Amino acid sequence: MENKSERIIVIMLALVMIMATGVACAKEGVQTGGNINGQETTGGGLSEGVKAPDFTLPLLGGGEFVLSENKGKVVFVNFWATWCPPCVAEMPAIQQLYEKYQDTVVFIGVDCGEEEDVVENFATQRGFSYNIGLDGDSYLLDSLYPSDSIPYTTVIGPDGAITKIFVGGGESMFSKFEEAIIAAMGK
Amino acid sequence: MRKGWMKKRIITLTLLAVAVLFIVLGISQGDYYSTLQKAVRICLECIGIG
Protein backbone atom coordinates (compact mmCIF):
# COMPACT_ATOMS: atom_id res chain seq x y z
CA MET A 1 0.00 0.00 0.00
CA GLU A 2 2.90 2.31 0.78
CA ASN A 3 4.20 1.55 -2.69
CA LYS A 4 0.96 2.68 -4.25
CA SER A 5 0.85 6.06 -2.49
CA GLU A 6 4.53 6.63 -3.23
CA ARG A 7 3.88 5.88 -6.86
CA ILE A 8 1.01 8.35 -6.92
CA ILE A 9 3.17 11.06 -5.39
CA VAL A 10 5.93 10.43 -7.87
CA ILE A 11 3.52 10.48 -10.81
CA MET A 12 2.02 13.74 -9.56
CA LEU A 13 5.47 15.24 -9.21
CA ALA A 14 6.25 14.18 -12.76
CA LEU A 15 3.04 15.75 -14.04
CA VAL A 16 3.75 19.00 -12.18
CA MET A 17 7.24 19.01 -13.64
CA ILE A 18 5.97 18.55 -17.16
CA MET A 19 3.43 21.32 -16.67
CA ALA A 20 6.03 23.64 -15.19
CA THR A 21 8.36 23.00 -18.11
CA GLY A 22 5.50 23.70 -20.49
CA VAL A 23 4.62 26.95 -18.77
CA ALA A 24 8.24 28.04 -18.64
CA CYS A 25 8.78 27.26 -22.31
CA ALA A 26 5.64 29.12 -23.27
CA LYS A 27 6.73 32.11 -21.20
CA GLU A 28 10.07 32.14 -22.95
CA GLY A 29 8.28 32.57 -26.27
CA VAL A 30 6.56 35.68 -24.98
CA GLN A 31 9.87 37.24 -23.97
CA THR A 32 10.92 40.03 -26.24
CA GLY A 33 14.48 40.66 -27.06
CA GLY A 34 16.62 37.67 -27.81
CA ASN A 35 18.89 37.76 -30.79
CA ILE A 36 17.07 40.38 -32.85
CA ASN A 37 19.99 41.27 -35.02
CA GLY A 38 21.62 37.90 -34.76
CA GLN A 39 24.03 39.67 -32.45
CA GLU A 40 24.92 38.23 -29.10
CA THR A 41 24.53 40.35 -26.05
CA THR A 42 23.56 39.42 -22.54
CA GLY A 43 19.93 38.50 -22.92
CA GLY A 44 19.39 41.16 -25.49
CA GLY A 45 19.22 42.11 -29.08
CA LEU A 46 20.87 45.51 -29.13
CA SER A 47 24.40 45.90 -30.33
CA GLU A 48 26.74 48.71 -31.20
CA GLY A 49 25.90 50.42 -34.44
CA VAL A 50 22.13 50.02 -34.36
CA LYS A 51 19.78 52.91 -33.88
CA ALA A 52 18.88 53.43 -30.23
CA PRO A 53 15.16 52.81 -29.65
CA ASP A 54 13.32 55.95 -28.68
CA PHE A 55 11.71 56.11 -25.25
CA THR A 56 9.88 58.46 -22.92
CA LEU A 57 10.26 58.23 -19.18
CA PRO A 58 9.10 60.25 -16.19
CA LEU A 59 11.96 61.90 -14.36
CA LEU A 60 12.54 62.00 -10.65
CA GLY A 61 11.59 65.47 -9.54
CA GLY A 62 9.08 65.94 -12.33
CA GLY A 63 9.09 66.28 -16.06
CA GLU A 64 9.73 63.83 -18.82
CA PHE A 65 12.70 62.59 -20.75
CA VAL A 66 12.31 61.86 -24.43
CA LEU A 67 15.35 60.34 -26.07
CA SER A 68 14.70 61.64 -29.57
CA GLU A 69 14.59 65.23 -28.27
CA ASN A 70 18.30 64.91 -27.60
CA LYS A 71 19.39 64.08 -31.09
CA GLY A 72 22.57 65.91 -31.96
CA LYS A 73 24.07 65.28 -28.55
CA VAL A 74 25.77 62.27 -27.01
CA VAL A 75 23.38 60.52 -24.63
CA PHE A 76 24.69 58.35 -21.80
CA VAL A 77 22.03 55.90 -20.60
CA ASN A 78 22.80 53.89 -17.48
CA PHE A 79 20.36 51.25 -16.19
CA TRP A 80 20.53 50.63 -12.45
CA ALA A 81 18.65 49.75 -9.25
CA THR A 82 19.17 50.72 -5.62
CA TRP A 83 19.73 47.14 -4.54
CA CYS A 84 22.50 46.45 -7.05
CA PRO A 85 25.94 47.11 -5.50
CA PRO A 86 28.00 47.60 -8.69
CA CYS A 87 25.30 49.91 -10.09
CA VAL A 88 25.54 52.07 -7.00
CA ALA A 89 29.32 51.89 -7.04
CA GLU A 90 29.59 53.42 -10.51
CA MET A 91 27.13 56.25 -9.92
CA PRO A 92 29.67 58.63 -8.37
CA ALA A 93 31.73 58.23 -11.53
CA ILE A 94 28.68 59.12 -13.62
CA GLN A 95 28.04 62.13 -11.38
CA GLN A 96 31.62 63.29 -11.95
CA LEU A 97 31.26 62.86 -15.70
CA TYR A 98 28.00 64.77 -15.56
CA GLU A 99 29.65 67.67 -13.80
CA LYS A 100 32.44 67.66 -16.36
CA TYR A 101 30.49 67.20 -19.60
CA GLN A 102 26.96 68.35 -18.86
CA ASP A 103 27.06 71.08 -21.50
CA THR A 104 27.69 68.65 -24.32
CA VAL A 105 26.50 65.28 -23.08
CA VAL A 106 23.09 64.24 -21.76
CA PHE A 107 23.11 61.82 -18.83
CA ILE A 108 20.22 59.69 -17.65
CA GLY A 109 20.20 56.96 -15.04
CA VAL A 110 17.20 54.70 -15.61
CA ASP A 111 16.09 53.01 -12.43
CA CYS A 112 14.33 49.72 -13.16
CA GLY A 113 11.56 48.00 -11.32
CA GLU A 114 11.43 50.17 -8.23
CA GLU A 115 8.93 52.56 -6.74
CA GLU A 116 9.44 56.27 -6.93
CA ASP A 117 9.83 56.86 -3.21
CA VAL A 118 12.56 54.24 -2.96
CA VAL A 119 14.50 55.93 -5.74
CA GLU A 120 13.74 59.38 -4.32
CA ASN A 121 15.16 58.49 -0.91
CA PHE A 122 18.21 56.99 -2.47
CA ALA A 123 18.99 59.82 -4.84
CA THR A 124 18.48 62.59 -2.31
CA GLN A 125 20.63 60.76 0.25
CA ARG A 126 23.48 60.50 -2.23
CA GLY A 127 23.16 63.85 -3.91
CA PHE A 128 23.03 62.69 -7.50
CA SER A 129 22.00 65.57 -9.70
CA TYR A 130 21.92 64.08 -13.18
CA ASN A 131 18.64 62.95 -14.73
CA ILE A 132 17.11 59.96 -12.99
CA GLY A 133 14.47 58.25 -15.11
CA LEU A 134 11.84 56.02 -13.54
CA ASP A 135 11.03 52.75 -15.24
CA GLY A 136 9.02 51.04 -12.55
CA ASP A 137 7.72 48.35 -14.89
CA SER A 138 11.19 47.65 -16.27
CA TYR A 139 9.72 48.18 -19.72
CA LEU A 140 13.00 49.37 -21.18
CA LEU A 141 15.11 46.50 -19.89
CA ASP A 142 12.41 43.97 -20.75
CA SER A 143 11.67 45.13 -24.27
CA LEU A 144 13.46 48.12 -25.77
CA TYR A 145 16.94 47.77 -24.34
CA PRO A 146 16.77 44.13 -23.43
CA SER A 147 19.19 43.02 -20.79
CA ASP A 148 18.97 40.30 -18.20
CA SER A 149 21.63 41.94 -16.10
CA ILE A 150 22.44 45.28 -14.53
CA PRO A 151 24.31 47.56 -14.54
CA TYR A 152 23.81 48.02 -18.24
CA THR A 153 25.01 51.14 -19.99
CA THR A 154 24.58 52.36 -23.54
CA VAL A 155 26.31 55.35 -25.04
CA ILE A 156 24.39 56.88 -27.93
CA GLY A 157 26.02 59.09 -30.51
CA PRO A 158 24.69 62.42 -31.83
CA ASP A 159 23.22 60.60 -34.84
CA GLY A 160 21.09 58.39 -32.60
CA ALA A 161 23.08 55.20 -33.06
CA ILE A 162 24.53 53.21 -30.17
CA THR A 163 28.27 53.60 -30.03
CA LYS A 164 29.13 51.54 -26.96
CA ILE A 165 27.45 49.00 -24.67
CA PHE A 166 28.74 48.18 -21.21
CA VAL A 167 27.53 44.95 -19.59
CA GLY A 168 28.34 45.04 -15.90
CA GLY A 169 30.31 47.75 -14.20
CA GLY A 170 31.38 48.74 -10.74
CA GLU A 171 33.76 51.05 -9.02
CA SER A 172 36.46 51.73 -11.55
CA MET A 173 34.36 52.66 -14.55
CA PHE A 174 35.19 56.37 -14.80
CA SER A 175 37.94 56.15 -17.39
CA LYS A 176 36.10 53.56 -19.46
CA PHE A 177 32.94 55.64 -19.48
CA GLU A 178 34.87 58.80 -20.32
CA GLU A 179 36.65 57.06 -23.18
CA ALA A 180 33.34 55.95 -24.63
CA ILE A 181 31.83 59.43 -24.31
CA ILE A 182 34.78 61.08 -26.05
CA ALA A 183 34.68 58.49 -28.80
CA ALA A 184 30.96 59.09 -29.30
CA MET A 185 31.48 62.86 -29.47
CA GLY A 186 33.72 62.36 -32.41
CA LYS A 187 31.00 60.63 -34.45
CA MET B 1 6.92 9.83 26.38
CA ARG B 2 3.50 10.82 25.17
CA LYS B 3 3.88 14.26 26.69
CA GLY B 4 7.19 14.70 24.92
CA TRP B 5 5.58 13.92 21.61
CA MET B 6 2.66 16.25 22.23
CA LYS B 7 5.03 19.09 23.08
CA LYS B 8 6.97 18.46 19.91
CA ARG B 9 3.82 18.44 17.81
CA ILE B 10 2.67 21.71 19.31
CA ILE B 11 6.00 23.33 18.50
CA THR B 12 5.82 22.03 14.94
CA LEU B 13 2.31 23.37 14.44
CA THR B 14 3.28 26.69 15.99
CA LEU B 15 6.22 26.96 13.60
CA LEU B 16 3.93 26.26 10.66
CA ALA B 17 1.45 28.88 11.83
CA VAL B 18 4.23 31.43 12.33
CA ALA B 19 5.57 30.59 8.87
CA VAL B 20 2.23 31.24 7.22
CA LEU B 21 1.81 34.45 9.21
CA PHE B 22 5.25 35.69 8.18
CA ILE B 23 4.59 34.87 4.55
CA VAL B 24 1.29 36.72 4.55
CA LEU B 25 2.79 39.73 6.35
CA GLY B 26 5.77 39.65 4.02
CA ILE B 27 3.60 39.68 0.93
CA SER B 28 1.54 42.53 2.31
CA GLN B 29 4.68 44.62 2.77
CA GLY B 30 5.67 44.01 -0.83
CA ASP B 31 8.29 41.29 -0.35
CA TYR B 32 6.99 39.06 -3.14
CA TYR B 33 7.41 41.89 -5.61
CA SER B 34 10.87 42.83 -4.41
CA THR B 35 12.00 39.17 -4.46
CA LEU B 36 10.71 38.94 -8.02
CA GLN B 37 12.50 42.13 -9.08
CA LYS B 38 15.85 40.92 -7.83
CA ALA B 39 15.46 37.50 -9.36
CA VAL B 40 14.60 38.61 -12.89
CA ARG B 41 17.47 41.03 -13.23
CA ILE B 42 20.92 39.57 -12.59
CA CYS B 43 23.40 41.70 -10.74
CA LEU B 44 26.51 40.19 -12.29
CA GLU B 45 28.87 41.07 -9.49
CA CYS B 46 26.45 39.49 -7.04
CA ILE B 47 26.86 36.10 -8.65
CA GLY B 48 30.58 36.43 -8.94
CA ILE B 49 31.02 37.57 -12.53
CA GLY B 50 32.68 40.83 -13.41
Place this chain on the structure above:
Amino acid sequence: MDKKKRLFIQLLSCLLHNANLPGFFTGRIYQGPAKGICAPGLNCYSCPGAVCSCPIGALQASIGQSGRKLPLYIAGTLVLFGALLGRGICAFLCPFGLFQELLYKIPSKKFKKSSLSRKASLLKYLVLGIFVVYLPLFYLAKNGVGSPAFCKFICPAGTLEGGLPLMAANSRLRVIAGALFGWKLFVLVFVAIASVFLYRAFCRFICPLGAIYSLFNHYALFGVEVNESECIGCNECVKACKLDTKAINDRECIRCAECAGVCPRGAVAVGGTGKEKKWRINRKES
Protein backbone atom coordinates in the same frame (compact mmCIF):
# COMPACT_ATOMS: atom_id res chain seq x y z
CA MET C 1 12.78 4.29 1.06
CA ASP C 2 14.46 2.67 -1.87
CA LYS C 3 17.65 4.38 -3.03
CA LYS C 4 16.40 4.34 -6.59
CA LYS C 5 13.17 6.02 -5.58
CA ARG C 6 15.03 8.78 -3.82
CA LEU C 7 17.28 9.29 -6.82
CA PHE C 8 14.25 9.49 -9.06
CA ILE C 9 12.70 12.16 -6.85
CA GLN C 10 16.01 14.04 -6.80
CA LEU C 11 16.18 14.01 -10.59
CA LEU C 12 12.61 15.19 -10.88
CA SER C 13 13.27 17.95 -8.37
CA CYS C 14 16.36 19.03 -10.26
CA LEU C 15 14.31 19.27 -13.41
CA LEU C 16 11.51 21.11 -11.61
CA HIS C 17 13.93 23.66 -10.13
CA ASN C 18 15.27 24.23 -13.64
CA ALA C 19 12.18 23.78 -15.76
CA ASN C 20 13.11 26.68 -18.04
CA LEU C 21 15.13 24.43 -20.35
CA PRO C 22 15.19 26.82 -23.35
CA GLY C 23 17.15 29.24 -21.16
CA PHE C 24 20.27 27.10 -21.44
CA PHE C 25 20.26 27.55 -25.19
CA THR C 26 19.34 31.21 -25.36
CA GLY C 27 21.47 32.24 -22.41
CA ARG C 28 18.52 34.16 -20.98
CA ILE C 29 17.05 33.75 -17.52
CA TYR C 30 13.40 33.09 -16.80
CA GLN C 31 11.57 36.27 -15.87
CA GLY C 32 8.09 35.06 -15.06
CA PRO C 33 6.09 35.43 -11.84
CA ALA C 34 7.29 32.17 -10.30
CA LYS C 35 10.60 33.91 -9.67
CA GLY C 36 8.97 35.68 -6.75
CA ILE C 37 8.67 32.36 -4.94
CA CYS C 38 11.59 30.66 -3.23
CA ALA C 39 12.52 27.13 -4.20
CA PRO C 40 13.43 24.78 -1.35
CA GLY C 41 16.82 23.66 -2.69
CA LEU C 42 20.02 25.55 -3.40
CA ASN C 43 19.45 26.57 -6.99
CA CYS C 44 20.83 29.87 -8.23
CA TYR C 45 18.20 32.30 -9.49
CA SER C 46 20.58 33.36 -12.23
CA CYS C 47 20.66 29.85 -13.63
CA PRO C 48 19.03 30.16 -17.07
CA GLY C 49 16.81 27.22 -16.22
CA ALA C 50 15.73 28.39 -12.76
CA VAL C 51 12.05 29.17 -12.40
CA CYS C 52 12.11 30.21 -8.75
CA SER C 53 14.29 32.29 -6.47
CA CYS C 54 17.09 30.92 -4.35
CA PRO C 55 16.14 31.32 -0.68
CA ILE C 56 19.71 32.13 0.37
CA GLY C 57 20.12 34.67 -2.41
CA ALA C 58 16.79 36.25 -1.61
CA LEU C 59 17.60 36.30 2.10
CA GLN C 60 20.87 38.18 1.55
CA ALA C 61 19.22 40.61 -0.84
CA SER C 62 16.51 41.22 1.74
CA ILE C 63 19.01 41.78 4.53
CA GLY C 64 21.13 44.08 2.41
CA GLN C 65 18.24 46.30 1.41
CA SER C 66 18.19 49.61 3.19
CA GLY C 67 14.91 50.24 4.89
CA ARG C 68 13.34 49.12 8.10
CA LYS C 69 11.63 46.05 6.69
CA LEU C 70 12.37 42.62 8.12
CA PRO C 71 12.69 39.78 5.60
CA LEU C 72 9.39 38.23 6.73
CA TYR C 73 8.42 36.64 3.44
CA ILE C 74 11.74 34.84 3.00
CA ALA C 75 11.98 33.90 6.66
CA GLY C 76 8.42 32.58 6.59
CA THR C 77 9.19 30.49 3.51
CA LEU C 78 12.29 29.02 5.15
CA VAL C 79 10.40 28.22 8.37
CA LEU C 80 7.64 26.60 6.31
CA PHE C 81 10.08 24.38 4.41
CA GLY C 82 12.02 23.62 7.56
CA ALA C 83 9.04 22.75 9.71
CA LEU C 84 7.60 20.50 7.00
CA LEU C 85 10.65 18.67 5.75
CA GLY C 86 13.68 19.74 7.77
CA ARG C 87 16.84 18.62 6.03
CA GLY C 88 14.83 16.12 4.05
CA ILE C 89 15.05 18.86 1.44
CA CYS C 90 18.79 18.23 1.24
CA ALA C 91 18.35 14.53 0.48
CA PHE C 92 15.32 14.70 -1.80
CA LEU C 93 15.00 18.11 -3.38
CA CYS C 94 18.28 19.99 -3.56
CA PRO C 95 19.85 19.87 -7.04
CA PHE C 96 23.30 20.63 -5.71
CA GLY C 97 22.97 17.77 -3.23
CA LEU C 98 22.28 15.50 -6.17
CA PHE C 99 25.36 16.85 -7.93
CA GLN C 100 27.56 15.93 -4.97
CA GLU C 101 26.03 12.47 -4.61
CA LEU C 102 26.67 11.72 -8.26
CA LEU C 103 30.30 12.74 -7.87
CA TYR C 104 30.64 10.48 -4.83
CA LYS C 105 29.68 7.55 -7.03
CA ILE C 106 33.04 7.92 -8.80
CA PRO C 107 35.18 5.09 -7.44
CA SER C 108 37.91 6.26 -5.09
CA LYS C 109 39.09 5.99 -1.53
CA LYS C 110 36.33 7.37 0.64
CA PHE C 111 37.01 9.25 3.82
CA LYS C 112 34.60 8.24 6.53
CA LYS C 113 33.12 10.58 9.07
CA SER C 114 34.91 11.11 12.37
CA SER C 115 34.75 13.27 15.45
CA LEU C 116 36.75 15.81 13.45
CA SER C 117 34.15 15.94 10.73
CA ARG C 118 31.45 16.22 13.36
CA LYS C 119 33.19 19.32 14.68
CA ALA C 120 33.72 20.60 11.13
CA SER C 121 29.99 20.35 10.54
CA LEU C 122 29.66 23.43 12.71
CA LEU C 123 31.46 25.49 10.03
CA LYS C 124 28.29 25.90 8.03
CA TYR C 125 26.73 27.90 10.85
CA LEU C 126 29.71 30.23 10.66
CA VAL C 127 29.20 30.55 6.91
CA LEU C 128 25.56 31.36 7.55
CA GLY C 129 26.34 33.92 10.21
CA ILE C 130 29.20 35.64 8.43
CA PHE C 131 28.44 35.48 4.72
CA VAL C 132 24.66 35.40 4.66
CA VAL C 133 23.88 37.72 7.57
CA TYR C 134 26.83 39.77 8.76
CA LEU C 135 28.58 40.76 5.53
CA PRO C 136 25.48 41.99 3.68
CA LEU C 137 24.73 44.13 6.74
CA PHE C 138 28.33 45.31 6.87
CA TYR C 139 28.27 46.34 3.20
CA LEU C 140 24.90 47.98 3.77
CA ALA C 141 26.38 50.12 6.51
CA LYS C 142 29.47 50.89 4.45
CA ASN C 143 28.08 51.45 0.95
CA GLY C 144 24.38 51.97 1.48
CA VAL C 145 23.65 48.74 -0.34
CA GLY C 146 24.33 45.20 0.82
CA SER C 147 26.30 42.72 -1.24
CA PRO C 148 25.13 39.10 -1.13
CA ALA C 149 28.48 37.87 0.16
CA PHE C 150 27.72 34.15 0.03
CA CYS C 151 26.53 34.33 -3.57
CA LYS C 152 29.35 36.62 -4.54
CA PHE C 153 32.31 34.87 -2.92
CA ILE C 154 31.36 31.27 -2.25
CA CYS C 155 28.30 29.63 -3.70
CA PRO C 156 29.46 26.86 -6.05
CA ALA C 157 25.87 26.14 -7.03
CA GLY C 158 25.73 29.63 -8.49
CA THR C 159 28.93 29.10 -10.43
CA LEU C 160 27.80 25.73 -11.73
CA GLU C 161 24.22 26.61 -12.63
CA GLY C 162 24.40 30.36 -13.25
CA GLY C 163 27.91 31.47 -13.99
CA LEU C 164 29.01 28.69 -16.34
CA PRO C 165 25.84 28.34 -18.47
CA LEU C 166 25.56 32.12 -18.83
CA MET C 167 29.19 32.41 -19.84
CA ALA C 168 28.79 29.61 -22.32
CA ALA C 169 25.90 31.35 -24.07
CA ASN C 170 27.03 34.98 -23.84
CA SER C 171 30.36 36.08 -25.27
CA ARG C 172 30.07 39.52 -23.69
CA LEU C 173 30.12 37.94 -20.25
CA ARG C 174 33.22 35.92 -21.02
CA VAL C 175 35.01 39.17 -21.71
CA ILE C 176 34.19 40.79 -18.39
CA ALA C 177 34.84 37.80 -16.17
CA GLY C 178 37.70 38.64 -13.86
CA ALA C 179 39.56 37.49 -10.79
CA LEU C 180 36.38 37.02 -8.79
CA PHE C 181 35.05 34.51 -11.26
CA GLY C 182 38.39 32.75 -11.24
CA TRP C 183 38.12 32.37 -7.48
CA LYS C 184 34.56 31.08 -7.68
CA LEU C 185 35.57 28.58 -10.29
CA PHE C 186 38.27 27.39 -7.94
CA VAL C 187 35.71 26.99 -5.14
CA LEU C 188 33.47 24.96 -7.45
CA VAL C 189 36.29 22.69 -8.58
CA PHE C 190 37.47 22.24 -4.99
CA VAL C 191 33.99 21.31 -3.79
CA ALA C 192 33.51 18.97 -6.75
CA ILE C 193 36.78 17.16 -6.13
CA ALA C 194 36.14 16.99 -2.39
CA SER C 195 32.72 15.45 -3.09
CA VAL C 196 34.39 12.49 -4.76
CA PHE C 197 36.19 11.59 -1.54
CA LEU C 198 33.88 13.03 1.11
CA TYR C 199 30.18 12.34 0.95
CA ARG C 200 28.30 15.61 0.42
CA ALA C 201 31.26 17.71 1.55
CA PHE C 202 29.50 20.98 0.79
CA CYS C 203 26.28 19.99 2.57
CA ARG C 204 28.07 18.95 5.69
CA PHE C 205 30.55 21.76 6.12
CA ILE C 206 29.55 24.81 4.08
CA CYS C 207 25.93 25.03 3.02
CA PRO C 208 24.14 27.83 4.88
CA LEU C 209 20.76 26.62 3.62
CA GLY C 210 21.36 23.22 5.16
CA ALA C 211 22.40 25.06 8.31
CA ILE C 212 19.05 26.85 8.42
CA TYR C 213 16.99 23.75 7.75
CA SER C 214 18.97 21.78 10.35
CA LEU C 215 17.57 24.06 13.03
CA PHE C 216 14.16 22.54 12.33
CA ASN C 217 15.19 18.90 12.20
CA HIS C 218 13.97 18.13 15.70
CA TYR C 219 10.52 19.51 14.95
CA ALA C 220 10.02 18.80 11.28
CA LEU C 221 7.03 16.74 10.26
CA PHE C 222 9.18 14.60 7.98
CA GLY C 223 11.88 12.81 9.92
CA VAL C 224 13.38 9.55 11.10
CA GLU C 225 12.00 7.68 14.08
CA VAL C 226 13.07 4.63 16.04
CA ASN C 227 10.64 2.09 17.42
CA GLU C 228 11.99 1.89 20.97
CA SER C 229 10.45 -1.48 21.69
CA GLU C 230 12.22 -3.04 18.71
CA CYS C 231 15.56 -1.28 19.12
CA ILE C 232 18.38 -3.43 20.51
CA GLY C 233 20.97 -0.65 20.78
CA CYS C 234 23.35 -2.13 18.21
CA ASN C 235 24.20 1.31 16.81
CA GLU C 236 24.28 0.08 13.20
CA CYS C 237 22.05 2.95 12.10
CA VAL C 238 24.34 5.75 13.22
CA LYS C 239 27.40 3.81 12.04
CA ALA C 240 25.92 3.42 8.58
CA CYS C 241 24.91 7.08 8.36
CA LYS C 242 27.27 8.90 6.01
CA LEU C 243 26.44 12.28 7.50
CA ASP C 244 27.91 13.49 10.77
CA THR C 245 24.98 12.43 12.90
CA LYS C 246 25.52 11.48 16.50
CA ALA C 247 21.96 10.33 16.91
CA ILE C 248 19.10 9.46 14.62
CA ASN C 249 17.19 12.52 13.41
CA ASP C 250 19.63 15.06 14.84
CA ARG C 251 20.68 18.26 13.09
CA GLU C 252 22.92 16.53 10.56
CA CYS C 253 20.28 14.05 9.46
CA ILE C 254 19.15 14.60 5.90
CA ARG C 255 16.53 11.80 5.98
CA CYS C 256 18.19 9.76 3.24
CA ALA C 257 16.91 6.67 5.10
CA GLU C 258 20.05 4.60 4.73
CA CYS C 259 19.86 3.92 8.46
CA ALA C 260 16.44 2.37 7.96
CA GLY C 261 17.99 -0.01 5.48
CA VAL C 262 20.61 -1.40 7.86
CA CYS C 263 18.62 -1.81 11.04
CA PRO C 264 18.59 -5.56 11.81
CA ARG C 265 15.22 -5.27 13.54
CA GLY C 266 13.61 -2.88 11.06
CA ALA C 267 13.08 -0.50 13.93
CA VAL C 268 13.94 2.63 11.99
CA ALA C 269 11.30 4.35 9.94
CA VAL C 270 11.44 7.47 7.82
CA GLY C 271 8.35 9.55 7.48
CA GLY C 272 6.14 11.67 9.67
CA THR C 273 7.81 11.70 13.08
CA GLY C 274 5.63 10.02 15.63
CA LYS C 275 5.45 9.45 19.32
CA GLU C 276 8.75 7.66 19.91
CA LYS C 277 11.51 9.22 21.99
CA LYS C 278 14.63 10.13 20.12
CA TRP C 279 17.35 7.52 20.48
CA ARG C 280 20.95 8.48 21.21
CA ILE C 281 24.00 6.23 20.93
CA ASN C 282 25.52 7.56 24.11
CA ARG C 283 23.78 9.38 26.85
CA LYS C 284 25.82 12.56 26.40
CA GLU C 285 24.05 15.46 24.75
CA SER C 286 25.12 15.97 21.12
